[in-house]
Amino acid sequence: MRYAGIDIGSRTIKLAVIEDGRLVLSRKLVTSHNPLETAKELMDGAEFDAITATGYGRHLIKGHLACPVISEITAFTLGSRFFSTDCRSILDIGGQDTKAISLDNDGTLCKFDLNDRCAAGTGRFLEVMATVLGFTLEEFPAAALSARKAVKINSMCTVFAESEVVSLTSQGANRNEVALGIHKAIVSRSAGLLKRVASPGKIFFAGGVALNDCVRILLENEMGSPVFVPPDPQIVGAIGAALSASEDG
Amino acid sequence: MSDYTKMWSSLGLDLKGHDALLSVLGNAYSAIFLSQKNRPEGMKYFDFVMGEVHGLRIKELMDAKAQGRVVIGSYCVFVPEELVLAVDGVAVGLCAGAEFNFEAAETLLPRNTCSLIKAAFGFKLGKVCPYLEASDVVVGENTCDGKKKAYEILAPLVKDLYIMDLPQTKSETGKALLKEEYRKFIAKLEKVSGKKVTAASLKKAVEIVNTKRMAVKRLAAIRSADPAPISGLDALLVNQVFFHDDPVRFTESVNKLCDELEIRVKKGTGVFPKGTTRVVVSGCPMAVPNWKVPVLVESSKAVIVGEESCVGERGSRWLTEVKGNTVDEILDSITDRYFNIDCAVFTPNPSRVDYVKDMKKKLHAQGVIHYSLQFCQPYIMESGPVEKDLEKSGIPTLRLETDYSQEDAGQLRTRIEAFVERLKKK
Numbered sequence: 001m002r003y004a005g006i007d008i009g010s011r012t013i014k015l016a017v018i019e020d021g022r023l024v025l026s027r028k029l030v031t032s033h034n035p036l037e038t039a040k041e042l043m044d045g046a047e048f049d050a051i052t053a054t055g056y057g058r059h060l061i062k063g064h065l066a067c068p069v070i071s072e073i074t075a076f077t078l079g080s081r082f083f084s085t086d087c088r089s090i091l092d093i094g095g096q097d098t099k100a101i102s103l104d105n106d107g108t109l110c111k112f113d114l115n116d117r118c119a120a121g122t123g124r125f126l127e128v129m130a131t132v133l134g135f136t137l138e139e140f141p142a143a144a145l146s147a148r149k150a151v152k153i154n155s156m157c158t159v160f161a162e163s164e165v166v167s168l169t170s171q172g173a174n175r176n177e178v179a180l181g182i183h184k185a186i187v188s189r190s191a192g193l194l195k196r197v198a199s200p201g202k203i204f205f206a207g208g209v210a211l212n213d214c215v216r217i218l219l220e221n222e223m224g225s226p227v228f229v230p231p232d233p234q235i236v237g238a239i240g241a242a243l244s245a246s247e248d249g
Numbered sequence: 250m251s252d253y254t255k256m257w258s259s260l261g262l263d264l265k266g267h268d269a270l271l272s273v274l275g276n277a278y279s280a281i282f283l284s285q286k287n288r289p290e291g292m293k294y295f296d297f298v299m300g301e302v303h304g305l306r307i308k309e310l311m312d313a314k315a316q317g318r319v320v321i322g323s324y325c326v327f328v329p330e331e332l333v334l335a336v337d338g339v340a341v342g343l344c345a346g347a348e349f350n351f352e353a354a355e356t357l358l359p360r361n362t363c364s365l366i367k368a369a370f371g372f373k374l375g376k377v378c379p380y381l382e383a384s385d386v387v388v389g390e391n392t393c394d395g396k397k398k399a400y401e402i403l404a405p406l407v408k409d410l411y412i413m414d415l416p417q418t419k420s421e422t423g424k425a426l427l428k429e430e431y432r433k434f435i436a437k438l439e440k441v442s443g444k445k446v447t448a449a450s451l452k453k454a455v456e457i458v459n460t461k462r463m464a465v466k467r468l469a470a471i472r473s474a475d476p477a478p479i480s481g482l483d484a485l486l487v488n489q490v491f492f493h494d495d496p497v498r499f500t501e502s503v504n505k506l507c508d509e510l511e512i513r514v515k516k517g518t519g520v521f522p523k524g525t526t527r528v529v530v531s532g533c534p535m536a537v538p539n540w541k542v543p544v545l546v547e548s549s550k551a552v553i554v555g556e557e558s559c560v561g562e563r564g565s566r567w568l569t570e571v572k573g574n575t576v577d578e579i580l581d582s583i584t585d586r587y588f589n590i591d592c593a594v595f596t597p598n599p600s601r602v603d604y605v606k607d608m609k610k611k612l613h614a615q616g617v618i619h620y621s622l623q624f625c626q627p628y629i630m631e632s633g634p635v636e637k638d639l640e641k642s643g644i645p646t647l648r649l650e651t652d653y654s655q656e657d658a659g660q661l662r663t664r665i666e667a668f669v670e671r672l673k674k675k
Contacts (some may be wrong), residue, residue, distance in 0.1 A: 056659060073667030097660075109671045111640070114664060 004048035005241025007075065008035055008057030011095025011123060011208065015042045016238035018246060023082075026235050031095075036060060052245040054237050056096070070244050072237055073101055077109045079240030080204045083230040088201030091194050091219070092236070093186070093209035095123045100194040111197040120156040121189040123208045128158050129182045132165050133175050141214035144179035151181040156189055180214070187218040194223065203227045206236040253304045256311060260383060263376040270349060270377050271303060274538055281540055285480055287520045289513070291506030292483050298490050302537075306493060307379045313339050314383070319442045322384030324369060325392055326564040326590060327415055330496070331583055332435055334454035336442040341380045342492025343369065343387065346536030348653035350375035357402050363624040364653040365536065366399045373406055380493070381407070386441055388434075391415050392594045393627050411437055417594055428584040435580070451579045455569045461496045462565045464503035469562055471510045472554045473612045476519025477527070478510040481553025482543045483520075488560045489537035521552045526672050527613060531557035531605045531635070532620035533628050534564075539653060542620055545662050551669045554612040557605050558620075563590060566604075593627035602635050609644055615672040616645040618665070623652045645672055 002024065007014040010031060017025035025046055032038045035057045043051075051067045054075035062069055072092075076099065080090050090101040098115040119125060130140040151173050155161040161182070168178055186209070194203070203225055209215055210233035220227045230236060257264060278299055282292075298306070310320050319338040321328075324345060333340040348364065350371035358370060372378035381387065389400030390413045404410045413430050416423030435446050444450075468487060471478060487503060494502075513519060528546060530553050535543070546553055557563055569586040571579055591601040605617055617639055621628045632648050639646040647668040651657055 056663070059662075071663050071667035071670055073663070074670040108674050109667070112664075112667055112671075114660065 001050070001246070002048040003242045003246040004043075004046065004051040005075070005079075005238040005243070005245060006039060006043065006051060006053050006055075006061065007072070007235075007237035007241060008039060008053065008055035008061060009094055009237070010056055010097070012234060013038050013042055013055070013057075014235050014238040015046060016235050016242045017046060017048050018239065018242040023235075023239065026232065026238070028234060031057075036064060050245045050248070052241040052248070054241040054244075068244070068248060070241060073099060073112045074109060075237040075240030075244065076206060077101060077103065077107070077240065078243045079236035079238070080206065080230075081107050082239050082243065083236070084202075084204055084228055086202055087204035087228055089194060089198035090204045090206060091190055092205075092207040093122055093190060093215070094207040095119075098122055098190055098193055100190070100197050102198045110199075113193055113197050115189075115193060119158060121186045125156075125158045125161070126182070126186065126209060126212065128162060129165060129179075132162055133169070133179055133182075135175075135179065137212075140179060141183070141212045143176045144183045144214040145217070147174065147176035147180040149177055149180070150184050151177045153178070153181040153185045156185060161185075183212075183214045183218055187215055187222055191219060191222040201225060205229045206233045208234050210234075253308065256308060257303075257379065260307075260379050261376060262379060262382060266350070266375045267303070267377045270347075270375075274347075275300075277538060277540075281544055282482065282486065285482065285520065287518070288483065289479055289506060289509050291502070291509045292479075292486075294502040294505070295483070295486055295490055298494055299486070302493060303379050306495075307383060309495065310339060310341070310380075310383045314385070317443075319385045319438070320383050321386050321388060321438070322380055323388040323390070324365075324396070325388075325390045326559045327390050327392065327587060327592070328388045328413065329431060329434075329458075329583055329587060331451065331454040331458050331569065332431065332438060332446070334457055334496070335435075335446045335451045336438045336444040337450070338438060338442055341384065342536070343381050343384070344372045344378035344536070345369040346489075346539040346653075347371075349377065358399065361624050362399070363395055363533075363622045365534070365622060365625070366395050368536075368653065370399070370403070373403065385409065386411050386437070388413055392592060393625070395624070395626070409441070415594070416588075417596060419588070419595060424584060424588050427588055428580060431580060431584055431587075435576075446576060448574055448576050448579060451576055451583075452571060455571055455579065455583065457496050457500075459568045461491070461500045461503075462568055464500045464507065465491060465565045467507045468503055468510070469555060469566075471507055471514060474514040474519070475525075475527070475613060476517070476523040477521055477525065477552045477554060478513040478519050479506075480520045480547055481530070481556075482540060482547055485535060485540070485543055485553070485556060485560070486537075488556065488564070489535070491565070492560075493537075526551040526615055526669050527554045528616050528618050528669075528672070529553070529555045529557060529605065529608050529612060529614045530561075530618045530620050531601075531608075532632065533622045533625050534559040534561075535620070536560060541653070541655070541658070542618070542649065542651065542661065542665075545658065545665050546618065546669075549662065549666045549669050551665075551672070554614050555608045557601070557608055559592070562604070562608065563592070563601075593631045598631065601631070602638050605635070605639065606642060606644065609639075616647065616668065618668070619646060619648045621648070621650045623650055 058069040353374040354370035
């Protein structure tokens with residue numbers, strides 16, 4: 001049997017197909033203004049026997065595809081076990097939200113918390129800040145890591161932080177140091193969320209922002225715990241949904 | 250429905266705004282309540298009451314006024330209905346449950362004010378709450394700092410705002426203060442009504458209110474059954490109507506509903522399948538028509554089986570045990586009763602979390618949702634320790650903080666669904 005999971009996120013839509021406990025297909029597309037069409041495009045030609053949806057658009061697809069839905073929290077909990085069995089907590093920084101999840105000894109969902117209703121300190125925040133500083137998303141972490149000290153960023157609101165960064169650079173601040181300051185701001189906020197719920201121990205880091213080395217390194221320092229980033233941190237939710245489909249089937 | 254336009258105009262309501270409010274309310278009510286499956290027949294009475302909440306009930310208030318009875322409006326369960334009834338008055342809860350006219354409210358209040366206070370002002374400034382306009386006296390009680398200061402701003406806007414002070418500690422001096430405030434309130438009521446509070450009138454009033462509370466306590470106890478014989482939404486509605494309806498008729502209707510629900514329990518039928526995930530909601534009051542979180546919970550494969558809230562068990566779980574025969578002795582008994590209320594304005598307030606644990610156990614719930622209104626400092630501050638205590642006792646707890654707007658419905662749904670999934674795994 002082939003089980004699929006689709007994770008309809010705010011910035012990207014992810015599809016994973018699992019067969020005999022192996023990941024046999026993984027696809028990603030930018031969400032666009034029409035997530036339903038993008039989801040259809042993503043599933044085009046993919047073969048599977050059952051599918052489960054997750055992500056903020058999970059209820060959107062329900063009317064078009066007879067499939068169960070699970071919350072992102074459960075999807076990430078299940079998906080994390082696909083890659084690692086010794087993590088005690090999960091941090092997922094996605095396009096528009098941040099989730100912190102603590103796991104019981106047997107790897108089931110214990111406590112969780114999410115960021116407030118705005119996108120402060122999420123992937124979208126990083127994107128906007130990189131653009132303001134003239135970096136691509138790929139250059140951004142390396143630039144930050146090259147700085148010897150950080151310029152402190154006080155605002156966490158994307159709009160306020162943008163004007164703060166603009167005024168800093170116009171005052172002649174070093175842009176690598178500003179970049180490091182931005183990364184530190186994200187990490188301190190996410191670590192705060194994680195500390196509220198997490199048990200000490202290895203941290204599973206997922207979502208698009210986990211691709212950013214600077215955030216990973218700073219997070220490790222801040223939490224004093226090893227941080228594990230799976231090979232493809234963006235697909236974790238979709239894999240979790242596929243695993244849920246296999247549990248139901 | 251009869252035409253109440255003349256009555257509304259005479260009360261000084263803004264007819265256009267009021268029509269708009271009623272139409273939104275009517276549509277929401279149909280979508281949320283009438284669409285539920287397997288509703289008890291007994292809910293038809295409450296549907297009728299809601300349909301006439303600004304109509305027939307207001308006419309009753311106007312008729313009472315014409316007979317020389319006073320109408321006393323209030324925003325809090327610390328204002329004793331018994332005292333109002335003892336001067337043959339009518340006690341009504343005032344509208345504070347919807348995001349109406351917040352722009353106007355924000356011209357007088359800081360933006361960072363809780364929705365409940367903003368709503369009270371929105372209704373007043375928009376002239377759309379007939380209960381408020383029909384009230385001879387509006388009682389403002391010193392509970393939280395937000396309400397306390399807001400009443401200073403409300404005072405010039407209403408006919409007769411009466412401030413009732415409240416204690417903040419469960420001490421002997423606190424209790425003495427409460428009794429003194431109730432004594433002053435009696436004097437105020439006697440003055441506006443021209444009637445004397447006697448031992449007999451007070452005893453009778455206590456009995457009416459006790460009987461009313463016994464009926465909602467009966468309803469609360471029936472909800473321990475699985476499958477749930479009534480939805481959390483419908484039970485909340487009953488607790489909301491508690492503040493608006495004629496007490497004797499309300500009591501009869503709740504008891505009739507309970508008769509029906511007891512038969513359901515015997516037959517093992519309910520509104521959701523047996524084994525549906527059960528939660529208790531604890532925290533800030535949900536004034537009518539605030540149904541936002543219950544709608545999300547009950548459309549996420551869970552059922553609410555109890556409310557630890559002023560619109561719920563915190564408002565109704567104690568009865569007045571009359572000891573003595575004089576007005577002063579009965580007033581002591583009433584004070585004892587109200588002094589139990591474990592509102593988060595008290596410090597410390599340990600009995601609240603203990604009762605949440607009790608409710609979780611006796612209602613066979615799997616978890617607790619702590620509900621706070623944004624900027625409601627007492628409940629938000631208390632939510633952290635309450636959550637910690639509950640989790641330590643093995644009770645999964647989800648803390649939500651929200652307001653009356655719909656813009657965070659998606660985020661709330663994600664949290665609630667994940668919480669229900671967590672409870673199912675247990």
